[in-house]
Each structure stands twice: as C-alpha cells, then as structure tokens.
Amino acid sequence: xxxxxxxxxxxxxxxxxxxxxxxxxxxxxxxxxxxxxxxxxxxxxxxxxxxxxxxxxxxxxxxxxxxxxxxxxxxxxxxxxxxxxxxxxxxxxxxxxxxxxxxxxxxxxxxxxxxxxxxxxxxxxxxxxxxxxxxxxxxxxxxxxxxxxxxxxxxxxxxxxxxxxxxxxxxxxxxxxxxxxxxxxxxxxxxxxxxxxxxxxxxxxxxxxxxxxxxxxxxxxxxxxxxxxxxxxxxxxxxxxxxxxx
Amino acid sequence: xxxxxxxxxxxxxxxxxxxxxxxxxxxxxxxxxxxxxxxxxxxxxxxxxxxxxxxxxxxxxxxxxxxxxxxxxxxxxxxxxxxxxxxxxxxxxxxxxxxxxxxxxxxxxxxxxxxxxxxxxxxxxxxxxxxxxxxxxxxxxxxxxxxxxxxxxxxxxxxxxxxxxxxxxxxxxxxxxxxxxxxxxxxxxxxxxxxxxxxxxxxxxxxxxxxxxxxxxxxxxxxxxxxxxxxxxxxxxxxxxxxxxx
Numbered sequence: 001x002x003x004x005x006x007x008x009x010x011x012x013x014x015x016x017x018x019x020x021x022x023x024x025x026x027x028x029x030x031x032x033x034x035x036x037x038x039x040x041x042x043x044x045x046x047x048x049x050x051x052x053x054x055x056x057x058x059x060x061x062x063x064x065x066x067x068x069x070x071x072x073x074x075x076x077x078x079x080x081x082x083x084x085x086x087x088x089x090x091x092x093x094x095x096x097x098x099x100x101x102x103x104x105x106x107x108x109x110x111x112x113x114x115x116x117x118x119x120x121x122x123x124x125x126x127x128x129x130x131x132x133x134x135x136x137x138x139x140x141x142x143x144x145x146x147x148x149x150x151x152x153x154x155x156x157x158x159x160x161x162x163x164x165x166x167x168x169x170x171x172x173x174x175x176x177x178x179x180x181x182x183x184x185x186x187x188x189x190x191x192x193x194x195x196x197x198x199x200x201x202x203x204x205x206x207x208x209x210x211x212x213x214x215x216x217x218x219x220x221x222x223x224x225x226x227x228x229x230x231x232x233x234x235x236x237x238x239x240x241x242x243x244x245x246x
Numbered sequence: 247x248x249x250x251x252x253x254x255x256x257x258x259x260x261x262x263x264x265x266x267x268x269x270x271x272x273x274x275x276x277x278x279x280x281x282x283x284x285x286x287x288x289x290x291x292x293x294x295x296x297x298x299x300x301x302x303x304x305x306x307x308x309x310x311x312x313x314x315x316x317x318x319x320x321x322x323x324x325x326x327x328x329x330x331x332x333x334x335x336x337x338x339x340x341x342x343x344x345x346x347x348x349x350x351x352x353x354x355x356x357x358x359x360x361x362x363x364x365x366x367x368x369x370x371x372x373x374x375x376x377x378x379x380x381x382x383x384x385x386x387x388x389x390x391x392x393x394x395x396x397x398x399x400x401x402x403x404x405x406x407x408x409x410x411x412x413x414x415x416x417x418x419x420x421x422x423x424x425x426x427x428x429x430x431x432x433x434x435x436x437x438x439x440x441x442x443x444x445x446x447x448x449x450x451x452x453x454x455x456x457x458x459x460x461x462x463x464x465x466x467x468x469x470x471x472x473x474x475x476x477x478x479x480x481x482x483x484x485x486x487x488x489x490x491x492x
Contacts, residue, residue, distance in 0.1 A: 009256075009296065010255075010256035010257065010260075011256065011260065011293070011296045011297060011300070012296075012300075014256075014257065014260060015297075015300040015302060018302075018317075018320055018321075019320060021320070021324040023323050023324070024323065024324070024328075025324065026324045026325065026326060026328055026329065047257065050255065050257045050258075051257060051261075054257070054258075054261040056261060056264075058326060066326045067320075067321055067324055067325070067326050068326065069326050069327070069353070069355055069360065070355075071264075071321055072321055072322075072325055072326055072327060072362075072378070073355075073360060073378045073380075074264055074265060074267070074313075075264075075313055075317055075318055075321045075322075076318075076321075076322075076377055076378035077269050077270065077377075077378040077379070078267040078269070078270070078271065078272045078313055079272065079313070079318055080272060080304060080312045080313050080314065080315050080318055081315070081318060082270075082272055083272065107315070109315055109316075109319075114315065114319060116318075131322055131323075132318070132319045132322035132323040133323070134319075
C-alpha cells in the first residue's frame with residue numbers, strides 16, 4: 001500500500017475526501033476540499049480526477065467537486081439498510097396512515113441513533129429526501145429505545161464514557177432513562193429540535209430477539225396519547241421483526 | 247500512486263470492490279467478492295480490512311462483506327441528487343395525492359435513465375426503499391423524455407451507437423420516438439415490466455432551460471387518461487424547475 005509523506009495510505013486519503021463534505025453541503029471547490037481533507041492540493045486534484053473517472057466523485061468544469069452519481073447508485077442499490085427498510089416500510093406507512101404522525105426508523109451506530117428512513121405526516125412537507133441524520137443516544141427516544149435493549153456490557157461501556165457536552169445531563173440520569181425504557185418497553189423524550197413535540201420509540205427485534213432498530217414517532221405535545229401510540233408502534237415493530245431473520 | 251502487478255491503482259481496486267456487489271445483493275463472502283472484483287484473495291482481504299476500519303465496508307465475523315453503514319450515511323447526507331429530490335418531493339407528493347399513481351423521478355446517466363426517487367400509489371406497497379434502478383433510454387418513458395430534450399449532438403451520438411440487445415427496436419424507431427416526445431413535450435410507452443401499464447414522463451427544466459430530470463407516472467392501462475395526466479405532470483415539472491437554479 002502506498003503511503004504519502006505523512007504516512008497515510010491511499011485508502012485513508014480516499015476516505016478523507018469522501019468524509020470532507022460537511023452534512024448537507026453537496027459540493028465543494030477543489031481547494032476547499034483539499035483544505036477540509038487536510039491534503040495537499042496537488043494530490044487532492046490527482047485523487048479527485050481518478051475517482052471522477054469511476055464516477056465516485058464528480059469534478060465539474062469550475063473545479064467544483066461533488067459525490068458522484070455512480071457512487072450514490074452503487075451505495076443505494078446495495079444499501080446495507082435495504083433489507084431493514086424494505087421490511088419496515090409497509091408498517092411505517094400503516095403508522096403514518098393510522099396515526100398521521102411523522103414516523104422514523106433508526107439503527108444504533110456507535111453511541112448514536114442513525115436515522116435510516118423517515119415518513120412525514122400527511123400535509124407536512126417535512127423533507128423525506130433528507131435521511132441519514134444522527135442523534136446522540138441520550139437526547140433521542142430512538143437512541144434510548146435502542147440502547148436500553150442492548151447487552152448489559154454495552155450499556156455499561158456506553159455509560160462509562162458518557163459525557164454531555166453541554167454538562168446538563170449526567171450518566172446517572174441517562175442510566176435512569178435506560179432502565180425506564182427497558183422496563184416499559186418504549187422510550188419517550190421531549191423534542192430537542194422542537195420542545196413542543198415528543199418522541200416515542202420502541203425497539204424492533206429480529207428473529208433472534210436481538211434489537212436491530214427503533215421505530216418511532218414525533219408527536220406534537222397536544223396530540224400525545226401514549227395509550228394509543230405505544231401499542232400501535234409495538235404491533236408494527238413486531239410485524240417488522242417477523243420479516244427479519246437475523 | 248501504488249500500482250499492483252496488474253497495473254491497476256489502489257483507487258481502481260477500491261472501485262472494483264464497491265462495484266462488485268450485484269444489484270440487490272447486499273452481502274458477499276470475501277472469496278466471492280475477490281472473484282467478482284477480479285482481485286487476489288490476499289489483497290482483497292487487506293483492502294476490505296482497511297475499508298472496514300473506516301466504515302466504508304463492513305467485514306462480518308463469518309467473512310461476510312457488506313457496504314458500510316458509514317458509507318451509506320456519507321453518500322446519503324450529501325447525496326448528489328439531494329437538491330433535485332428536495333425540490334421534487336412536494337410536487338411528487340401532490341401528483342401521488344391527486345392522481346393516486348406511482349410517481350418517479352429520473353436523471354439521464356449515460357444512455358440510461360437512473361431513477362432517483364419513487365413514490366408508490368396509496369395502498370400499494372411497491373417498495374420505495376428500492377431506488378437507484380436503471381432503464382435503457384429506449385424502453386422507458388423517463389429515458390425518452392430526458393433524451394428527447396437533450397442537444398441535437400447528444401441525441402445523434404446516442405442514436406449512432408444505438409443497438410437493441412434483443413434486436414427488436416431499430417435506431418430509426420427510437421429516432422421517431424424521440425421526435426414525437428420532443429414535439430409533444432412528453433413521452434409515453436407501454437410498460438416493459440408489466441405490459442398492462444403505461445409510463446408517461448415529462449422533462450423537468452432548470453432555470454437555464456436545461457433538461458435535468460424527468461418526472462413520470464406508471465399507470466394501469468385502464469386508468470390511462472393522457473388529457474388529465476400530462477397537464478398535471480407538466481405543471482408539477484414547472485414547479486420543480488422553478489426551485490432549480492442550475
């Protein structure tokens with residue numbers, strides 16, 4: 001494997017280029033990309049050109065770089081989340097139809113919930129095109145639903161390293177949230193983005209009773225009816241789980 | 247750039263690994279992946295391990311390789327199709343609500359229509375999770391709508407190289423389709439997957455009057471009402487176009 005003067009491999013540099021795009025910024029000038037990736041302009045240019053030939057990046061006339069359409073296609077046609085989303089989608093549509101709320105599906109990745117699918121309530125144009133968002137476990141009902149159903153070891157490891165960057169929440173508070181979610185079989189939490197909304201999420205277990213996802217809704221406070229929401233979510237989660245062998 | 251004995255660069259080999267997954271096959275055994283990518287098992291293993299460390303691939307316990315969740319996230323949060331899909335989604339939902347038909351959005355990539363978004367008619371569970379499909383221009387209304395509004399030069403180049411693998415359609419027939427679509431402002435074609443359905447698609451032009459996408463519906467033959475469908479699609483396409491500067 002070829003290493004540059006700084007000792008990183010070609011693979012490392014390719015990854016740094018792909019990772020350099022900030023969330024929601026689909027294009028960067030070549031020089032800005034080099035700067036953000038921490039790579040010299042010359043080798044950035046060379047790598048971008050190589051990756052563009054394969055459609056992994058797209059180098060435009062004015063030196064504008066985007067992720068390539070071919071890369072988007074390859075990743076989405078063989079998405080690691082495809083089986084889960086295919087199993088979940090009909091049930092998510094049911095929830096959307098019956099409850100008319102925003103529905104989401106998340107997986108645990110590190111100490112965060114990664115949202116892999118999202119349906120908006122009818123009439124809202126909240127944007128479904130934007131998926132792949134993340135939320136720290138302790139501020140999302142999906143994150144709490146996921147973490148509360150992991151092994152004791154993983155939960156302990158999570159709590160051990162836990163530190164709220166805003167210093168508001170302690171590990172003990174999160175431990176309490178997790179215990180509650182584990183006991184109740186669902187997690188609920190006031191909205192972070194909008195404090196007048198609540199998130200409620202339940203774990204989705206596969207055929208081996210392993211929690212592989214969380215199914216949740218985001219509900220305006222005025223429409224918060226746990227008695228109706230939780231059984232609907234739990235029923236849908238069981239339906240999804242039946243489709244998932246492992 | 248390091249070249250292997252066979253002369254291909256590390257970038258080439260990374261691309262070959264990502265491209266090696268056949269459509270809809272999200273996981274491969276390491277040996278199968280090496281075979282499909284045309285790479286020695288040892289270097290495949292080394293590369294896969296490196297890419298796994300960054301989450302671009304995911305190497306499972308049993309030697310199973312998938313595309314990585316991190317790669318999926320990076321590509322989808324900065325999707326090259328994001329601006330187009332965000333502009334199109336509310337209009338696609340309108341079409342879905344008003345006409346209750348399957349709605350799709352495609353871009354031209356090479357000589358194919360690449361479907362970047364899709365909404366199913368209410369009540370159908372045709373799967374929205376599966377996007378990133380492709381259809382040759384001459385057998386999809388989206389492809390014809392896209393190609394019929396490209397420059398004369400590009401159309402000539404397309405027709406020059408045109409060859410139907412099944413020997414059914416000649417370049418002259420396709421030329422006729424394109425002329426018709428160009429004149430009418432929409433393309434229509436009997437369904438390929440299901441011959442009892444029709445596809446109708448219209449071009450989506452950006453602020454510079456360049457055709458950047460096709461908006462289409464797939465309609466059961468019994469519900470085919472061009473007089474209603476075409477104006478609705480054209481109105482929506484203009485709405486999408488207004489959001490697209492370039």
